Amino acid sequence: MIALDGPERWGRIAPGALFVLGALLLCAVAAVDESGLSRVLFVLVPFLAFFAYGSTVAIGLGVGCVAELAGAFTLWVPHWQVRAEYISDLLMFALGVVLALAMAAVAVRERQALTRLEGTLAQVAELSAARERNRLAREIHDSLGHHLSAIGIQLEKAEAFASLDPRGSAQAVSHARWSANRTLDEVRASVRTLGPGSESEPAGLSWALADLVHHLGGGSRRISLAMSGVERRPLLVLYRAAQEGLTNACRHSGATEIGVEVAYDERGARLKVADNGTGFDTADEGFGLTGLRERVRLAEGSMAIDSSAHGTVLTVGVPW
Incomplete structure (x- = not known):
């Protein structure tokens, strides 16, 4: 169960809480490690701080970790400044901190770029949907709306001339029938070729x-x-x-x-x-x-x- 929903649970924890939890785990590992090799893990402190508090705090913690290691050497290792292995350890630790900060910066920039990309894609999808809605509304108005208006005009003419000009009235009804048939034809054509840019040109x-x-x-x-x-x-x-x-x-x-x-x-x-x-x-x-x-x-x-x-x-x- 934990394996299935673990990422979602971690995603709901505040970044600051994750940083504190990670720092405590690192201290616990260092406390039980008698060889001293676990101190290399402290390069993760500024790495985690970068995500939780930003670059300024992370850089400050990175400098602090390097200074703390140098202070520990000063307290417990006499004349460590002239011993190559301790100088090498300090330089490697400092390099690890720099690399950790660089990796965190890259990860943050990638996450920000991904967020911007998702926002852009959402805007593109929204604009595409709005453009398609406008196109369909324009087609309905220009095709169906026009023919319905023409049918209304011809039926009004037929009603007005019913007693005065039966022939003209019958012709108006015939024109209204033509408009109705054209409406059906254009609706069928639109359904067959539904899609952006699919409207067909008139035959001539x-x-x-x-x-x-x-x-x-x-x-x-x-x-x-x-x-x-x-x-x-x-x-x-x-x-x-x-x-x-x-x-x-x-x-x-x-x-x-x-x-x-x-x-x-x-x-x-x-x-x-x-x-x-x-x-x-x-x-x-x-x-x-x-x-x-x-x-x-x-x-x-x-x-x-x-x-x-x-x-x-x-x-x-x-x-x-």
Whole structure:
């Protein structure tokens, strides 16, 4: 039983108590040793003191042990200063004290380094977990949140036009069904590829934006899409930016005209979403725009928002 839980028991004893216990044991061994060889064990006194009280006390005890041995020689060994064996013993004891202090200093530094390393690893783990939580929250907002907002917009349109325009109402219900299916597809894709950096790019930004504009437009709201340049590769960050800009314009601004422009050049791609809505206070950005800024920052791009009572313009640029 002692062998199993001994380390835990010793770990609960104060360092000062351990030092006192060790010093008493050394004195007991020296008392029963008639050969005098056990005095070499006293180099452990400053060694133990280093852990219990620090370097200053340990060095003081080391000097004291050497001085005590020299005093003992002076009291009990006449003319020991001219006898080589006693001088050699004193020098070896002093060297042992120095080595013991050096070993203790190394052990303390290693323990401190290990403690710092454990603290750093804990911080890294915490930051990684927080980053993953933020990523998942951003994905839920940008994907699931957008489609749920689109479903709400289309169902409101269907309800408003149910008696006035049955065909437009049926089309709105069809668009809501499309958004629901897209939501399921993106949830399944996220589950299949769950992990940092696992989100998939749209099959093509031009096609994805055209599809998005088609299913969000209609009724009293007109959404236009303009593309220029040659698309080199799909850019998920621009698609998410378009989702955020269109959802905010459709849901909150009361805009009737929304324009989406994408331009490609040799440096990268640039997206602009402009509406004629009522605007908002840019100091009160919600989670969606905050998450979008983080996306753009990770892509080493730029983002700007200009909002007034006459409308809002969201601009996002991303380098290749």
